[in-house]
Amino acid sequence: MVSNNTQESKSESKTVIIGVGNEYRSDDGLGVIIADKLSNINPNGTRILKQNGEPTLLMDSWKDADKAIVIDAISSGASPGTVKRFDAVEKPLPSQLFHYSTHSFSLADVIELARGLNRLPPSLIIYGIEGKNFTNGFKLSTEVEKAVGKIVELIIKEVRV
8 A cells, every 4th residue: 555655756846746546456556656657757847746545645735736637546337448537626526436445535535525625726637547457466457557658648748738
């Protein structure tokens, strides 16, 4: 499991990328894996964090950001590796997609709590990646592994905008 401590690059950027997941539950760890890959690239000096989805830590992660990008696994019935992008400031996330949290709050629940507390950043983009396997394990499914590079490219483009 990802610790509650965030890992931050040395930057003063107003953009933060947050990879959410549990690296011990196969595809649920993809947000953390993508955050690691982005840390090696560090697009435009962004802050890159890894979170396990704990609500207050997640809200604190985007507290001073102008733009936050969150990456998490979803389960919608789409083909594994399918990428969905949501603007969480514009409208609520479909809560049924983000229910693989190890906490009692899903990512959708955390965002709505933050909205109610007026703690959303000005821009909050969510990348949900369809998972296949959420059982105990360290390895991503083949379909999700193939999508990782595409997701990294999409996020780099998003940060450069």
